[in-house]
Amino acid sequence: MNKVGETVLEIDLRALEHNYNYLRSKIKDGTRFLGVVKAFAYGSDSIAIAKKLETLGTNYLAVAYTNEGVVLRDAGIKLPILVLHPQEVNFTTMIQRCLEPSLYSPAVLTAFLRTAKELQQKEYPVHLKFNTGLNRLGFSENEVDFLLEQLLGAEQIKVTSLFSHLAASEDLNERDFTQSQIEAFEKISSILLGGLKDRPFRHLLNTSGIINYPHAQYDMVRSGIGLYGYGNEASEDEQLIPVATLKTFISQIHKIGANQSIGYNRGFISNSPMVTATLPVGHADGIGRIYGNHKGHVWINGKLAPIIGNVCMDMIMIDVTGLNCKERDEVVIFGKNHSADKMAGYADTISYEILTGISQRIKRIYKDEM
Known part of the structure; x- marks a missing residue:
């Protein structure tokens, strides 16, 4: 048996590469891949994980809060970074560090537009999040007209993507609910794609969504727990390696x-x-x-x-x-x-x-x- 002299968290970047390649095999060649590295990359090391994902060809990274993105920028990470739950107090820092906000409510949109105007931004990349049933964050379907009205004349920002989050993609007993979320997102995003001057890409699937609902992969998928070796289902766990x-x-x-x-x-x-x-x-x-x-x-x-x-x-x-x-x-x-x-x-x-x-x-x- 090995002998060690201290408590350590061993991070196996080879396992990360295996998991990334396995999840990639579940999607089309042209589908973008976003790696979620919030919360210290699920308790491991966000910098080491982000650097490895960057070398593997990941298209995007995501963090929960602005300070997490700043840490990655300070470490030299160049990939686009989506901030999933931005706070108004950090908007200036976000723009200065080229971090891309998820805008999820009229108040957040209005505040970010104001900051972008003050900093003389033009076509700054933003992402619009929609609530399709998780009931946590996101614009509702009845706010689509408001969004189109606000965005058509907003030269300070450019809508880079439209997205939502599945509530129970790992639970096959909730297939009907998940399908209703997919349909709601399709309806909302189609209206916006028809009304916006730009053509943002779309993303909806998390790790379990990649595995169970590949038909809804749209233009990008997002994986967090799967990258770290857990598939929310025993048969999938066998295909993944804990990092x-x-x-x-x-x-x-x-x-x-x-x-x-x-x-x-x-x-x-x-x-x-x-x-x-x-x-x-x-x-x-x-x-x-x-x-x-x-x-x-x-x-x-x-x-x-x-x-x-x-x-x-x-x-x-x-x-x-x-x-x-x-x-x-x-x-x-x-x-x-x-x-x-x-x-x-x-x-x-x-x-x-x-x-x-x-x-x-x-x-x-x-x-x-x-």
């Missing part, structure tokens, strides 16, 4: 007698003699307290070991009774053999939350050789 592996090691092994307590608040009491191991990772690193007391498991020497006692800020304890392990041995919290989906299942949550919750204090290391 991030959270590794730690055994700091100390204890032989515990019967009726002894382990951890804060005496959260675990041994029923019989046992062997425990302490690991240098805790809830400050993203391993929530919910995983304590046999709720979560880790992977060690090809075996699962349960977390016992309450998760501490910087440490967890595991039961290694009967396992072949020793101090300094490597332990995998999640990764290829013990996926973030599996970890998420212990806490009745989703892989997204596990991945994005990993603390930035954990060192990132990289694998990028085939």
Whole structure:
């Protein structure tokens, strides 16, 4: 077994390339591909991921907020970057750093037009988002006439794309609802394409949409979780490779007698003699307290070991009774053999939350050789 000296998040850029190529194989050759790198690229490293995607031929990147885009620009990323949830206070910075906003409401459109005019912009690229059923962000169908009226005389901006977001593309029991979203987007976007002087491209599909609704790929698709190795469905997960592996090691092994307590608040009491191991990772690193007391498991020497006692800020304890392990041995919290989906299942949550919750204090290391 490997021996490590610190807790690390291993980022496998080879796995990212595999996942990108797999998802690309699901769409037409001429369809653009947008890689979502918000939230530190789903908890990994947005700069490393963006640079790799750029070399792979990705057409666009997307972040949630302006500061995430600024980080990428500071790192030398040249690809177009869509900001999915821009805030008015950042509009000037967005324009200065060539970041492209998603405009999703009359108020946001009006405010961005005002800023673009103040900065003497002409045909600055913007994207219009429409609400077709997710009911989170987006213009509604009854605001299409307002949009056409505002945009026809607005020389400061140029509508680069029209898009929406599917609410349940991973759930095949919701096919009718998803199809209704596709139809709503087709109706709205067709009206705008007929009324705008420019011809923006269209995009609707997320990772599960790419897999389940390829007929609705339009001009571009967007992938987040799929790039990082998760397809929201078991058969697709088999085709993808997790990019991030959270590794730690055994700091100390204890032989515990019967009726002894382990951890804060005496959260675990041994029923019989046992062997425990302490690991240098805790809830400050993203391993929530919910995983304590046999709720979560880790992977060690090809075996699962349960977390016992309450998760501490910087440490967890595991039961290694009967396992072949020793101090300094490597332990995998999640990764290829013990996926973030599996970890998420212990806490009745989703892989997204596990991945994005990993603390930035954990060192990132990289694998990028085939």
